[in-house]
Amino acid sequence: MSRHAAHGRTVGRGVTGLILGLLVTPLVMLLGTTSAYADDEGDTPAAASCLPKPDEVGCISGTLGSRADPIADADVTLTKPDGTTETQTTGDDGKFSFTITEDGEYLVGVDPETLPDGFEVRPPPANLRGPDGELKVQATVGGLRAANLEIRSADYDPSTSNWEEISQSGFNGLRLGLLLALASVGLSLIYGTTGLSNFAHAEQVTLGGMLAYLFVNQQGMPLLVGGLLVLVLCGFTGWFQDRVLWQPLRRRGLGLTQMMIVTIGLSLAIQYGYQFFVGSRTVRVIVDNPTVTSFGPITTTNQSLAAMVISAVVLAGVGFALLRTRIGRATRAVSDNPALAQASGIDTDKVIRLVWTVAMALAGLSGILYALVTNGIKWDTGLQILLLLFAAVTLGGLGTAFGALVGSLVIGFVVEMSPLLPFVPGDFKYAAALLILIVVLLVRPQGLLGKAQRVG
Amino acid sequence: MSEPGPTTATRGDLSDPAARKSLMTDVERVPGAAKPDPILKVDNIVRQFGGMTAVDVGHLEVQRGLITALIGPNGAGKTTFFNLITGFDRPTSAGQGAHWSFDGRTLDKTSASAVAKSGMVRTFQLTKALSRMTVIENMMLGAQNQAGENLFKSLIRPIWHHQEKEIEAKADELLDRFKLLEKKHDYAGSLSGGQRKLLEMARALMSDPKMIMLDEPMAGVNPALTQSLLGHIQSLRDEGMTVLFVEHDMHVVRHISDWVVVMAEGRVVAEGAADTVMSDPAVIDAYLGAHHDTDLGDDALLTDEAIEQLAEEVAEEAHRDEEKDGGKR
Amino acid sequence: MDEIQQILNSMMSSATGPQTAAVAIAVIGLNIHFGYTGLLNIGQSAFMLLGAYGFAITIKEGIPALGIEPLGFAALVAGVIVGMGLAFIFALILGVPTLKLRGDYLAIVTISAAEIVRYIGRSVGYETLFGLTGGAQGIPGSQYRAPFTDLSPLGNGNSTLLEFNYTDVADGAVWVRLVGWVIGIAIIAAIVHVARGRAGLTGTPKRVAIAGLSVLALVVLLFLAPVNNQNTGVNGWFVTIVAWCVAAISTVVVLFLVKSPWGRALRGVREDEDAMRSLGKNVFAIKMQALVIGGLFGAVGGMLYVLPATVQPDSMGRSLTFFCYTALLLGGAATIWGPILGSIIFFAGRIMIIGISNTYFDGFMSSQESSQFAFIVVGVVLMLLVIFRPQGILGDKRELRFNV
DSSP states (O other): OHHHHHHHHHHHHHHHHHHHHHHHHHHHHHHHHHHHGGGOTTOOOOOOOOOOBTTTBEEEEEESBOSSSBOOSOEEEEEOTTSOEEEEEOOTTOEEEEEEOSOEEEEEEEOGGGSOTTEEEOOOOGGGBOTTSOEEEEEOTTOEEEOOOOEEEOOSOTTOOHHHHHHHHHHHHHHHHHHHHHHHHHHHHHHHHHOOOOTTHHHHHHHHHHHHIIIIIISOOOHHHHHHHHHHHHHHHHHHHIIIIIHHHHHHTOOHHHHHHHHHHHHHHHHHHHHHHTOSSOBOSOOSOOOEEEETTEEEEHHHHHHHHHHHHHHHHHHHHHHHSHHHHHHHHHHHOHHHHHHTTOOHHHHHHHHHHHHHHHHHHHHHHHHHHTTOBOTTHHHHHHHHHHHHHHHHOTTOHHHHHHHHHHHHHHHHHGGGSTTOOGGGHHHHHHHHHHHHHHHOTTOSSOOGGGOO | OOSOOOOHHHHOOTTSHHHHHHHHTTSOSSTTOOOSSEEEEEEEEEEEETTEEEEEEEEEEEETTSEEEEEOSTTSSHHHHHHHHTTSSOOTTTTTTOEEEETTEEOTTOOHHHHHHTTEEEOOSSOOOOTTSBHHHHHHHTOSSOGGGSHHHHTOHHHHHHHHHHHHHHHHHHHHHTTOGGGTTSBGGGSOHHHHHHHHHHHHHTTOOSEEEEESTTTTOOHHHHHHHHHHHHHHHHTTOEEEEEOOOHHHHHHHOSEEEEEETTEEEEEEOHHHHTTOHHHHHHHHHHGGGOOTTOTTHHHHHHHHHHHHHHHHHHHHHHHHHHHHO | OHHHHHHHHHHHHHHHSHHHHHHHHHHHHHIIIIIIIOOOOOOHHHHHHHHHHHHHHHHHHOBGGGTBOTTSHHHHHHHHHHHHHHHHHHHHHHHHHHTTSOHHHHHHHHHHHHHHHHHHHHOOSSHHHHHHHOGGGOBOGGGTSHHHHTTOSSOSSEEEESSSOGGGSGGGOHHHHHHHHHHHHHHHHHHHHHHTTTTSOOHHHHHHHHHHHHHHHHHHHHHHSOEEEESSSTTOHHHHHHHHHHHHHHHHHHHHHHTSHHHHHHHHHHHOHHHHHHTTOOHHHHHHHHHHHHHHHHHHHHHHHHTTSOBOGGGGSHHHHHHHHHHHHHHOTTOSSHHHHHHHHHHHHHHHHHHHHHHHSTTTOOHHHHHHHHHHHHHHHHHHHHHHOTTTTTSOHHHHTTOO
């Protein structure tokens, strides 16, 4: 009984520590950000957003680019039913918002000259396409209509062939897959060694990007130094979490379901912590526009190439460590059968601590690279990719590190390539990835590389 | 295969030891021997984990109305065999000649719950008491064909109220018999290990099974309870139930079983009456060879071993107690 | 003092509001999933969203094939049926692949499926779909609310509950309120005292005493923080009363269900599936029934949730599911009254945090930041609850000692 109480106290101290950490770390970030708020580049005010009023005004608004990757400074033109036009320039958040005063069919188009190099508007579906490729919008006074103009990166060459589109999307898929793999390998290792599905894992990805923003953008450190510092800090958060929270909870015998709910609470707290301290805007690690290179049909940025090389090298390193080093083999043993591993003299607690540390560092790296490749990071970036991570891990087989790698690549390709199919609209691409997850569970619940008897 | 066994009518009263002995005298002492009136028949059940064959039983029959013990060294595949025939695991040989039937019903594709419904109820080596439910709730879950377990009928109390009373009365009776009536409203999680074993057995009996399969019923039970547990098992048999149980302790086996089946490395290596089977060379071989062939890859082994050791100690003690008791009488 | 009164008033109107009742109903469903059956459904918001879509779209568009006109009473009834039908189908789709697998698969699939529903809801890719769902902007309440408000017998105008409140005694002097609060807190303390069995009451007298004291506490609280609302308006008394009545009926239905042998089987599945199989129970069927029933409650909650609001996919996403979990664990999982108590405390508490930080930390936080701060607190509270008081307010601590 007294042992229980002692554990309770340890957990109590641990949790208090963690919460302190939760509150203090972002506070430090806040101090950093407020002092540097003034010189945050390119903070042009967004177009005054329109609010519909019944019988007075209606609105047509939309965002160029994705929420995570908005396109700023592009000219959007509205052609009214009477033929007059109005032009707005998108703000940092990529948003535009027109006010209208009469019902009718409006046309919304983007001046291609003002889009960043290598981007174009995806032609709207035939029934919504205006004479010059604009988007038709039926708007009414008192209502709010979304004008969803999809921007895709492609050559200007209007004769872009299918093959080129496929290879570009395939390349983007590979890029996304590698970045996902960095995070999902860790997620999978944690699951394998502790049985815990960590819903706060993606917040660590965001943390990587946020810290990189803080060090590189705000404090002006060189990218390499800042990046390494972020890795060390992220790894430390992993070590710290296991030290003050997860290990005491394991010792206390808290059920896995309960632990999973703890991770959900943690994820909620951290997400809103980012929003609270950093705000809900997208922050960028590097403010210069990236240099574009192209080879063959594929156009990409140097940052993307570097990110892919780094991820591939790190993933290869992790794979090598798992297969060839003593500690890697111990990790796999714990993953396979914790009781047997412990009986054969492996210090499972040590292995789990290491797994947490490495997994969080990898997630942080993934976050830095994600922020570089997609031009910034936001409080809910992690939230968006969390499900892709789970899909990847489940697809590969829960708890198998190499399965997570394969699963991530598959999910990356699916996300980027599914919009190429004629019947899949662009905003269905994440849904497509999740749908695949459910289908896989139906036909092969143990995942691609999982062992059949693990399920059950 | 062999000569026709005595019919149910002529089998007479199996609570008489002599009747039981004479029933089995004509059965051959070989693995897979035909029984006069088998309730369970098993053919070609193979289960492999990875490359390791855990169970490979060619043919086995279990006689109705007797206590049959299933013994064998660690890793012999006894529990796996239990899991296979009760539908908790699927044979690797499913669809390739694996057949088993209970009381004339083929069970090849039957789910675990349907197996239990057909009258073959099992218990587990590690007791599965439903901890956060009371003892009486545990018991009442054991009853079959409850109208109130239908979602739509459950909302209308009069439909199931009467049946509920009957079930509770029956549960009380069983609890009384297993000396658990005082604990009726306690959480099952608060019971001792031995009491949980008793509860699990009593719960299984709530369904009026034709055959009860006990996986190490004595493991972890304290010596004082072992004796009464053995008594319960014997009285079940005397009431006409078939009992198949897994056990390690040979004293227990010899004490209560009418027939013994020996497994080693997944196969049935010998069968016979309790007093003779232990001298079978195949059995001696199996037990002596056991520790050399222990496969460390078997996941279940670690916990098994610990539990078995405990069980052996306890059974040993129980046996001593039993002898003392016998002396007093 | 006025500031405190203001915070108290807004806490009270949030605690009694129709959306609190709607979430409570969804939490009742979640309680069947998680509390009684042990199913880790992290997609309850999708059941709510589907219920809301089915309800709103059917009313808005009618069902021409069946001759059901839009915005009529028939459309209202059809809307309820369609919303529940969608949730039913959704539960089947989720259950078939996952209920035979380990619990975490259900968790991952439900959260993913909830996101798919949200993505589809906010999609603009298909013109017909967009016409029905209104994309990310959703369906404004004005397009489907009419047939419901037409049913209101309350007429127009405003009403205050309680009509007789602190302002009527000595012009709402400070001492009136202070005395009132002392009495209120004393009553709540008395409820706790009786509930813990310290007053020597058991069985029916105990229940009657708790019920009586609870009503008294409600009256005193409403006296101290009266709620003023339109009778029939968007957020008016009519929808409030209907929502709380549905919540009460749901609680009674769940009471009947879980006290029956079916409910016993649910708890058996939560404790040990294999043991249940060995007793001849069809575990898959029991889990599927639980998933469907809990999902239907979710759908009904979703319909009531959007009646005073809009059907907006982004406002019914993961966060809402997490709120449901927090409310459930706060009140006590696997308890009858836990979902309702938990939801009330959750929403009142959230408003309290926002109110306090707005009023007293004005220089430190903007109003937007204080609502974010409230979310941080929700997350931390969820963690602390699971770790230190997993049985919540109403749960039985004895049960948890045998936690597996």
